[in-house]
Amino acid sequence: MQEKYDYIIIGGGVVGCIIARTLSRYEGRVLLIEKEADLCMGTTAANTAIVHAGYDPLPNTLKARMNVAGNAMWDALAGELNFAFERRGDFVVAVGEEELPALDTLMLQAKKNGVPGCVILPGPEVRRREKNITPDVSGALWASTGGICDPFAVTVAAAENAVMNGAEVKLNTEFKEFIMEGDRIIGIKTNKGDFLSRWVINAAGLFSDFVMHQAGVRPEFKIRPRKGEYFVFDRADVEIDNVLFPVPSDKGKGVLVTTTVHGNTILGPNAEIIDDKENSSTTISGMEEIWAGANKLIPSLSKKYVIATFAGLRPMGNAPCKTPGVNYNADYIIEIPEEVRGFVNLGGIESPGLASSPAIAKEVVDLLKDAGEEMKVKKDYDPIRPARPRFREMSQKDRKLLVDMDPRYGRVICRCENVTEGEIIAEIHAPIPAITYDAIKRRTWLGTGRCQGGFDTPRVVDILARELGVSPLEITKRGEGSEFLFRPTKKVEN
Amino acid sequence: MLKKDTYDVVIIGSGPGGLAAAVAAKKAGAEDVLVIERDTELGGILLQCIHNGFGAEIFKEDLPGPSYAQRYIDESIELGVETLLDTIVLEVTPGRKLYVSSRQHGFFEINARALVLAMGCRERTRAMIQIPGMRPAGVYTAGTAQRFVNIEGKMPGEKVVILGSGDIGMIMARRLTFEGAKVERVLEILPFLSGLNRNYVQCLQDFDIPLLFKHTVKFIHGKNRVEAVETVAVDDKWNHIPGSEEYIPCDTLLLSVGLIPENELSRQAGVELDPLTGGPYVDESRQTNVPGIFAAGNVVHVYDLADWVTLAGYEAGKGAAKFAMALRASEEVHIPVLAGNNVHHVVPQTINKRSLEDEEIELQFRVRMPVEDRVMIEVHDGKNQIARRLARYARPGEMNTITLKPKNFADVEKASSITVDVHPR
Amino acid sequence: MVEKRRLICISCPVGCELDVTLDEGKIVDVEGNSCKLGLDYAEQEIFDPRRMVASTVRVKNGFHPLVPVYTEKPIPKPKIFEVLAQLRDIELEAPIAVNDVVIENVLDTGINVIASRDMPKV
Numbered sequence A: 001m002q003e004k005y006d007y008i009i010i011g012g013g014v015v016g017c018i019i020a021r022t023l024s025r026y027e028g029r030v031l032l033i034e035k036e037a038d039l040c041m042g043t044t045a046a047n048t049a050i051v052h053a054g055y056d057p058l059p060n061t062l063k064a065r066m067n068v069a070g071n072a073m074w075d076a077l078a079g080e081l082n083f084a085f086e087r088r089g090d091f092v093v094a095v096g097e098e099e100l101p102a103l104d105t106l107m108l109q110a111k112k113n114g115v116p117g118c119v120i121l122p123g124p125e126v127r128r129r130e131k132n133i134t135p136d137v138s139g140a141l142w143a144s145t146g147g148i149c150d151p152f153a154v155t156v157a158a159a160e161n162a163v164m165n166g167a168e169v170k171l172n173t174e175f176k177e178f179i180m181e182g183d184r185i186i187g188i189k190t191n192k193g194d195f196l197s198r199w200v201i202n203a204a205g206l207f208s209d210f211v212m213h214q215a216g217v218r219p220e221f222k223i224r225p226r227k228g229e230y231f232v233f234d235r236a237d238v239e240i241d242n243v244l245f246p247v248p249s250d251k252g253k254g255v256l257v258t259t260t261v262h263g264n265t266i267l268g269p270n271a272e273i274i275d276d277k278e279n280s281s282t283t284i285s286g287m288e289e290i291w292a293g294a295n296k297l298i299p300s301l302s303k304k305y306v307i308a309t310f311a312g313l314r315p316m317g318n319a320p321c322k323t324p325g326v327n328y329n330a331d332y333i334i335e336i337p338e339e340v341r342g343f344v345n346l347g348g349i350e351s352p353g354l355a356s357s358p359a360i361a362k363e364v365v366d367l368l369k370d371a372g373e374e375m376k377v378k379k380d381y382d383p384i385r386p387a388r389p390r391f392r393e394m395s396q397k398d399r400k401l402l403v404d405m406d407p408r409y410g411r412v413i414c415r416c417e418n419v420t421e422g423e424i425i426a427e428i429h430a431p432i433p434a435i436t437y438d439a440i441k442r443r444t445w446l447g448t449g450r451c452q453g454g455f456d457t458p459r460v461v462d463i464l465a466r467e468l469g470v471s472p473l474e475i476t477k478r479g480e481g482s483e484f485l486f487r488p489t490k491k492v493e494n
Numbered sequence B: 001m002l003k004k005d006t007y008d009v010v011i012i013g014s015g016p017g018g019l020a021a022a023v024a025a026k027k028a029g030a031e032d033v034l035v036i037e038r039d040t041e042l043g044g045i046l047l048q049c050i051h052n053g054f055g056a057e058i059f060k061e062d063l064p065g066p067s068y069a070q071r072y073i074d075e076s077i078e079l080g081v082e083t084l085l086d087t088i089v090l091e092v093t094p095g096r097k098l099y100v101s102s103r104q105h106g107f108f109e110i111n112a113r114a115l116v117l118a119m120g121c122r123e124r125t126r127a128m129i130q131i132p133g134m135r136p137a138g139v140y141t142a143g144t145a146q147r148f149v150n151i152e153g154k155m156p157g158e159k160v161v162i163l164g165s166g167d168i169g170m171i172m173a174r175r176l177t178f179e180g181a182k183v184e185r186v187l188e189i190l191p192f193l194s195g196l197n198r199n200y201v202q203c204l205q206d207f208d209i210p211l212l213f214k215h216t217v218k219f220i221h222g223k224n225r226v227e228a229v230e231t232v233a234v235d236d237k238w239n240h241i242p243g244s245e246e247y248i249p250c251d252t253l254l255l256s257v258g259l260i261p262e263n264e265l266s267r268q269a270g271v272e273l274d275p276l277t278g279g280p281y282v283d284e285s286r287q288t289n290v291p292g293i294f295a296a297g298n299v300v301h302v303y304d305l306a307d308w309v310t311l312a313g314y315e316a317g318k319g320a321a322k323f324a325m326a327l328r329a330s331e332e333v334h335i336p337v338l339a340g341n342n343v344h345h346v347v348p349q350t351i352n353k354r355s356l357e358d359e360e361i362e363l364q365f366r367v368r369m370p371v372e373d374r375v376m377i378e379v380h381d382g383k384n385q386i387a388r389r390l391a392r393y394a395r396p397g398e399m400n401t402i403t404l405k406p407k408n409f410a411d412v413e414k415a416s417s418i419t420v421d422v423h424p425r
Numbered sequence C: 001m002v003e004k005r006r007l008i009c010i011s012c013p014v015g016c017e018l019d020v021t022l023d024e025g026k027i028v029d030v031e032g033n034s035c036k037l038g039l040d041y042a043e044q045e046i047f048d049p050r051r052m053v054a055s056t057v058r059v060k061n062g063f064h065p066l067v068p069v070y071t072e073k074p075i076p077k078p079k080i081f082e083v084l085a086q087l088r089d090i091e092l093e094a095p096i097a098v099n100d101v102v103i104e105n106v107l108d109t110g111i112n113v114i115a116s117r118d119m120p121k122v
């Protein structure tokens, strides 16, 4: 017997997971499938982590509407799901007199998009607020509603809350094609078998074009990956506590100098269109570009304190904006297409897709209602995902209490970020089990510090093997094919 | 579990630096010496350095790392050094209070009269030298690979490229060869060897492992696991020379690109670091700018030979013991004055016993509960009475006193604390 | 026939470069050494090159799955891989003490392979 669902979501990025969580509020069976060994391994894994205020998208686009509406939903989301979110506001920094007019343009756009809380600050005030900024700063747009978050935490928390409310998540499960009955989608075929469903929701990010083409929808739609690269600094050495954008150019929002909820300063991204959707490599030219871009805002940076580099791919689409008169070729698609039934189609959810994600999920529910779904709220729906202890964020006093309660929290496994064995074990046995090194890293922030896993890797491999009851040789970094170890040195079994 | 909450000398790290400091501190007269080690056994990085080449200076022998460590482990145990294993120091305050955590012993505080920092160093990573490319499994620092192979007995790779001609990299080239892996190449961006000549001979030359100077890695290929590295020749300014690229299929890239002193704890403690070494500024006794905090070994600057680390550890241990003994002597002169039965508090809270030799000391206190009858005010050392006085009543609203006289000195001198009690008569 | 060989002395960390002159297979001159050990090394390296070998062997019930071992003295270079092969087949039983003999007189070299640390039992 094939499993039968009401909603299947393809893709375990932030968009898919927040949709799953939102749908789990209503009656009906929800399944989310993700082709990788963990959630959040696509675009959501590598971005700037900013909850944009909404002054950036072109007015009257779906993108603008989703961004502004989405931004307003984050406080409640963070409050319910217990993840780190800080509304610290952001700056768009003009350097030199010639960049000042760009601020007025953005201000106007902010008004049109309905973004509250924006002001233009004079240069000296910007310098007062960020002492490291270039002396050539001429002014800045300050957007008080801008925020920062931990995208992994958001995504995993949303999926966990969905699971708490009855949804299912299947990892390592790749969508191949639809099962059709006439013009109606009745299910999907995957590498792990077939699943039937009344609705299928496309949240496949970079691969959303493939999914919609399988449904025969929008054959002209194409995702072009646009790569962005980053530098991460050691918390102890570089402390830029603000979110600083340059003025935007035709290449996009430009290279930022920004901070993360973990306290690390990061630089990036650049924007380079590439062909290969798997190619999230860092490059020499990319790194030079972001270095130059960041130095324009903060001239005092030193490469000596870089502890990590990474790159992400934006799923840039070519869907024109539906609002008449708006000439824009990279708007979001959020629709129930007419060609097939039982399909909610999302595409081109590039930046600010993270910021927009709660609004996108709400839009999906509204579309389903429009299509005649009753969307009856479950009686026992629980919106709260409890937080698990994070040793590194605790006071010495609270640490003592925690360790007294459960001594496994007393053993520190990641010496740079102070992540404990207790936390790792909790993640391995969480509602969505973390079964790879990277999965544990993303959830606990282990291995992200200055030693970059040099110390913790052998220890985490051991703990994973022990908790999962497998050989250390089977433990992977990011799923099958990424095993850490090849064989025993002799024939040592253990 | 720990016997005390205050130690004469506490040492963070049990590598040769830490163990030598422990041994020297004991020999210099420190009574309570504690070594805290986050790993599950004593010895530090030496335990995974199973190759010989240690001890030429001190023992005039050619020992493997573990044998070298074993000598100091045995000696410190014999001397009665206490140890806490599998226990990490999370924070050190400038006043030498340590916050430590462990699965076995829990989370607690330790006070050190003197502290020796011997945390060693960590390896430079891929990100620090910014090697472009994908981020697959199979990129390891040489030390991490060394731990996998030598301690855990697991092979981190079969076809290996090594970046950096440091000793750890060359030594791992031989180790991996011994265990059946193929080392394709060792690359060095400099025009000369960064490790020892002898390691070049016995680790690379002996096994025909090619070493290329003025070469580096330009790109790492592979989505899940390393599939290849692209190497490139560089000029004197480390600019890539176009056309010199080579695509080398492999499953592993080992990095041996330098070590950095591990000083996060030192910084918290207010220890000033020398930007040139990355370690603390120290004097000849290895004392840092923070009085009572000493440092030795790779935490101060990166050493090539363990023997030098050991010698530095001796100096630090001696210095720490001296500091601790002086502090202890002054502590012994000062004793606390405690509030006993029906006493809310006493001022002064501590006294210098020596002052009593020629001066009176008045102890001022308040009682907790009123006694409207005659009371006896008594000072004792826990066993014996030292002084007493009768009073007609005692009321919380009124301050009370009792005075110690030079004649009490003989009794007070023996006490480690004194207590004031108020009893009804 | 006069032959020149360039060697690097590995007897200590200094690593002197030795220029050795051979005549009719006999060493007639060594230059570049900083001490007498260098001369001995040249002699040894040319006529009977030897190396210390350090590796690991498996341990049953030990604190770790392996114990590090080494040859007490340098063994002939051509025998390195044979020694390693022998070590691969051995499995010891914990506890083991530092300097315990793991293989006596390995490959008839007159040299023992010994443990380089204690390996307690778990």
Ligand SMILES: Cc1cc2nc3c(=O)[nH]c(=O)nc-3n(C[C@H](O)[C@H](O)[C@H](O)COP(=O)(O)OP(=O)(O)OC[C@H]3O[C@@H](n4cnc5c(N)ncnc54)[C@H](O)[C@@H]3O)c2cc1C
Residues within 6 Å of the ligand: A010, A011, A012, A013, A014, A015, A016, A017, A033, A034, A035, A036, A039, A040, A041, A042, A043, A044, A045, A046, A047, A048, A049, A050, A051, A052, A173, A174, A175, A176, A203, A204, A205, A206, A207, A208, A226, A227, A228, A229, A269, A312, A313, A314, A315, A349, A350, A351, A352, A353, A354, A355, A356
């Ligand atoms: C450099 C960069 C910077 C950015 N900065 C920001 C920012 O600061 N703020 C912001 O709001 N947004 C930002 N974004 C955009 C944001 O990251 C994305 O919009 C958002 O993460 C998209 O989420 P998603 O869930 O749609 O896609 P993804 O996270 O890519 O999720 C899609 C998932 O679908 C899975 N999948 C694909 N095909 C299949 C299949 N056949 N079967 C099963 N599963 C499949 C994938 O493996 C993937 O996990 C940035 C993006 C980039 C690249």
Ligand SMILES: Cc1cc2nc3c(=O)[nH]c(=O)nc-3n(C[C@H](O)[C@H](O)[C@H](O)COP(=O)(O)OP(=O)(O)OC[C@H]3O[C@@H](n4cnc5c(N)ncnc54)[C@H](O)[C@@H]3O)c2cc1C
Residues within 6 Å of the ligand: B012, B013, B014, B015, B016, B017, B018, B036, B037, B038, B039, B043, B044, B045, B046, B049, B051, B052, B053, B054, B055, B087, B088, B089, B090, B118, B119, B120, B121, B143, B146, B167, B168, B171, B262, B265, B296, B297, B298, B299, B303, B304, B305, B306, B307, B309
């Ligand atoms: C791979 C390698 C090969 C070498 N080969 C040789 C050689 O052939 N010959 C030679 O003479 N020398 C060699 N050396 C050099 C020598 O071994 C080192 O210089 C020496 O071991 C450093 O000693 P240490 O005590 O400073 O540090 P380590 O030995 O690194 O000891 C530091 C200890 O502190 C502990 N620690 C750190 N932070 C904390 C904390 N917060 N709480 C608790 N514990 C903590 C660590 O776990 C570690 O055990 C080699 C070094 C390496 C790395």
Ligand code: SF4
Residues within 6 Å of the ligand: C009, C010, C011, C012, C013, C014, C015, C016, C032, C033, C034, C035, C036, C037, C038, C039, C041
């Ligand atoms: S000749 Fe002497 S000093 Fe030079 S490497 Fe050999 S042993 Fe060392």
